[in-house]
Amino acid sequence: MRFRSKKNKVTLRHGIIFKEYPDESALFREALALEYLDAAGLAVPALFGREDNALKMEYIPGVPYADLVEELSFEQAEALAAWLAEYHGLTSLLRGDCNLRNFLWSEGRCVGVDFEDEPMMGDGEIDMGKILAYAVTYSPPLTEAKAASAHLLLRAFVNLNGPLDLDLIKSAYLTEIAAMNSRRKQYAVHPHSAALFFDKFSQEKIQN
């Protein structure tokens, strides 16, 4: 079985995930991150070892959050927010690649995958804005159901982290959408529609 991946080759063989990297430095970054995060108790796949240009890791059975955003439950939103808060608390770094294929809903919890990118510093709100940008733009973008899911995610972020800088979340959300628009022409979302959509799903009383 082969998974969707642009840069790498990710396959499931005899119950084990093989992730092959064209770029060896990405392999090293991912191996170090997985070892560190797993040892710290964060829900990530266990690293089994290296074979040639591949890492072997635990297979996490589950559904990518990308496939849940048309009907996200509050429990699923909370699990993602909790994973992110734990990641921020442990590393003081940003998650960076907040593509919702990198978060799996598995056996009642959220598990994070894909740590090959160089980590960056910044406020946690930046990751939250990026997550919201992905949540509302998978095809079909900006639906009522996605507004409900984004609202649940934002509520879960606030419940876990306390009052947040909503302007910073919105600006990270819009920045990510602008980056997507230049990447994937097919599902381009107009920036003004995206901004109005953010105001709509964040409008109801969220900050307490």
Ligand SMILES: Nc1ncnc2c1ncn2[C@@H]1O[C@H](COP(=O)(O)OP(=O)(O)O)[C@@H](O)[C@H]1O
């Ligand atoms: N350990 C794992 N268990 C289950 N599925 C995985 C695992 N690692 C990756 N996947 C699946 O493979 C996809 C691609 O892997 P990922 O590490 O995100 O590579 P890429 O850097 O190419 O995005 C993921 O979106 C996920 O669906």
Ligand SMILES: [Mg+2]
């Ligand atoms: Mg990925």
